Amino acid sequence: MKEVQERTILLHDGTTIPHGLVVWSTGIGPTKLLQSLPFPKNRVSRLLTDEFLRVPGTKNIYAAGDCATSEDENYPATAQVAQQEGKYLSYSFNHIARGKTPEPFRYKNLGMLAYIGDRRALADLPNVKGRGFATFLFWRSAYLTRLVSMKNKILVLFDWIKASIFGRDISSF
């Protein structure tokens, strides 16, 4: 899409799509803090890290999650990457504290699950491909097991139950 004007969406080929309401969901961007850091970054301002998730040229500055990516491979900005990197860093720091050298970080792509609304989801995992209501139930189970704390598991579960009975609550107070 090239640009959105009032009542018209202009595509690169010059075609326009008439519309009444546009809900624009743009991508995430780097924070000002990240932009101001004097370390090597890629073209979308993510910090580049070596195989130990260290900022190159520094001894003990590490970067993980959305704010960083590898020098060799562009990791997606997803919770899956952030969680694996977080686990790796706890392993790595414990190793270093014991005077050992940690293994390099290896990202393992576990696949993709996405909710597409109306109690339907998509699954694109190494051994499972699916769509529809059954995949939605699978997505919700996977989601719950991946939440880190028991508190969040309970909060999210009750939120789903509440939303299924009363509908989604969009009020903020």
Ligand SMILES: Cc1cc2nc3c(=O)[nH]c(=O)nc-3n(C[C@H](O)[C@H](O)[C@H](O)COP(=O)(O)OP(=O)(O)OC[C@H]3O[C@@H](n4cnc5c(N)ncnc54)[C@H](O)[C@@H]3O)c2cc1C
């Ligand atoms: C709408 C949306 C939907 C998403 N859906 C999915 C999905 O379905 N699956 C998936 O895998 N990923 C999804 N993601 C991406 C996922 O949320 C991120 O990849 C993940 O949260 C990255 O974790 P992080 O710890 O790097 O960053 P974050 O979770 O963003 O945590 C960064 C933290 O740093 C804090 N912070 C920022 N600046 C400062 C500062 N100056 N001082 C102190 N603290 C600061 C922030 O408040 C925040 O708590 C989604 C993201 C969005 C926005």
